[in-house]
Amino acid sequence: MLSFLLIEDESLFAKSVKRRLEREGHQAKIAENIGSGKKLLQSESPDILLLDVRLPDGNGLDLLAEIRADEHPLQSLPVIVMTAYGELEDAVSAMKFGASDYLKKPVDLDELMLTIDKVVSNHTIRRQLQYAEQRAQKTHQPVNLIGSSQQIMTIREQAKQLSELMDKNKDTTPVVLISGETGSGKGVLARYFHQISQRHDRPFVHVDCAALPEDSVEAELFGQENIALDDSLKARPGLIEVAEDGILFLDEIAELSLSTQTKLLNVIERRQLRRLGSTKEIPVNSQVIVSTNRDLHQLVSMGEFRADLYFRLNVVEIQLPPLRERQQDIAELAQFFIEQFAKRYSVEQPRLAYDAMRQMQQYDWPGNIRELENVLERAVMLCQQSVIEFSDLSLKSFATSADGEQTLSEIEKMTMDEVEKYLLENALSRSSGNVSRAARQLGLTRMAMRYRMEKYKL
Numbered sequence: 001m002l003s004f005l006l007i008e009d010e011s012l013f014a015k016s017v018k019r020r021l022e023r024e025g026h027q028a029k030i031a032e033n034i035g036s037g038k039k040l041l042q043s044e045s046p047d048i049l050l051l052d053v054r055l056p057d058g059n060g061l062d063l064l065a066e067i068r069a070d071e072h073p074l075q076s077l078p079v080i081v082m083t084a085y086g087e088l089e090d091a092v093s094a095m096k097f098g099a100s101d102y103l104k105k106p107v108d109l110d111e112l113m114l115t116i117d118k119v120v121s122n123h124t125i126r127r128q129l130q131y132a133e134q135r136a137q138k139t140h141q142p143v144n145l146i147g148s149s150q151q152i153m154t155i156r157e158q159a160k161q162l163s164e165l166m167d168k169n170k171d172t173t174p175v176v177l178i179s180g181e182t183g184s185g186k187g188v189l190a191r192y193f194h195q196i197s198q199r200h201d202r203p204f205v206h207v208d209c210a211a212l213p214e215d216s217v218e219a220e221l222f223g224q225e226n227i228a229l230d231d232s233l234k235a236r237p238g239l240i241e242v243a244e245d246g247i248l249f250l251d252e253i254a255e256l257s258l259s260t261q262t263k264l265l266n267v268i269e270r271r272q273l274r275r276l277g278s279t280k281e282i283p284v285n286s287q288v289i290v291s292t293n294r295d296l297h298q299l300v301s302m303g304e305f306r307a308d309l310y311f312r313l314n315v316v317e318i319q320l321p322p323l324r325e326r327q328q329d330i331a332e333l334a335q336f337f338i339e340q341f342a343k344r345y346s347v348e349q350p351r352l353a354y355d356a357m358r359q360m361q362q363y364d365w366p367g368n369i370r371e372l373e374n375v376l377e378r379a380v381m382l383c384q385q386s387v388i389e390f391s392d393l394s395l396k397s398f399a400t401s402a403d404g405e406q407t408l409s410e411i412e413k414m415t416m417d418e419v420e421k422y423l424l425e426n427a428l429s430r431s432s433g434n435v436s437r438a439a440r441q442l443g444l445t446r447m448a449m450r451y452r453m454e455k456y457k458l
């Protein structure tokens, strides 16, 4: 759910936008002029501003310019400007002043929803990037790669060896491929590399390839030059460039289209990139780490992943084993999460009952460490008398869970719709609400996933 502020004086139109947004599950407030809009901006802190240009007490573009000014607290607020029909100049000015997008009036509400989707995903990427940059600067926040199973000790050793090699041969080191099931800790391992490498004071840029907006993947990755004559599309660096000589972590690499894979291979091989619309070569000095939870070899045979890129990535592969194959780590991880959540929610640190621990060891953890983390967060909040019992854990997998037979028989009594809803909820909970990730787990496209989520009002 997002909160919107609509600054618009045509009250019928404003109300119809508000109704549509609310029907989509969002909240919306209306201001009829700039003065009251400014007050609501302050008191409501909306996620997105929908801004008309011609308003009774002034021009919406002046407000936009004010918001985008340096040090304005709402400087990065996504703003969609609605310009009057035929006023091309307004549209151009809106983009110049830093609007996230613009729509011409009369506004088609379906188009408005599509524009909002686009703006939200672009904004999320920028925020991810800012977050990655901030995180990169906070060198004092260590990554905890918990686990003392033989598998994790070997992986730590391999990471150390590789990292030393990378530090010595900055221009020639191959890409590191981290493979493993969803939630098994690929992102954590990538950050661990950053932490132990000499590049630790350079950026760590985490790019979730599945979350890149489909229509601007390449601009996001490779950047773009000023390609519009009217200056409406500003030049900007891509995420690869932002990683400079730090670490570029391309998460879920298999989600890139074949044509983007071709361009990426080119960048990796030549260690040079060209922004879209530019002929200038920019050197790429970052260490590239990629991850996948798919079988790349199989994807190559199905024609969904480029063989040449696969061979490039296949040189140094680290496979993270699923949690069920390193049961020795469960107790240590559980302790770590319980401590962390007890601190976060300011509750007395609970202990794990023997039976709960035993069932956790037997459980198959399809969502791996992320699922363990989610299960324990809930248990820490809801357990009684500082003891986490088995019943506090709500372990959901039915295929091989301890009471699998009973759960299966429950499923047999469900309708198709109920089973579908159950699977969607389960996948969303395992992926902590990340729709792209949940879609991948279920073998659905994001579009198909969204359609089903709407169908079941999830």
Ligand SMILES: Nc1ncnc2c1ncn2[C@@H]1O[C@H](COP(=O)(O)OP(=O)(O)OP(=O)(O)O)[C@@H](O)[C@H]1O
Binding pocket: 144, 145, 146, 147, 180, 181, 182, 183, 184, 185, 186, 187, 188, 189, 251, 293, 369, 370, 373, 437
């Ligand atoms: N060894 C570990 N020690 C502590 N926490 C871990 C460890 N591995 C994973 N986690 C935690 O588990 C969660 C999932 O980890 P992460 O995002 O790295 O998994 P992933 O394999 O990259 O998942 P996905 O494929 O879905 O992107 C994170 O919250 C992370 O902090």
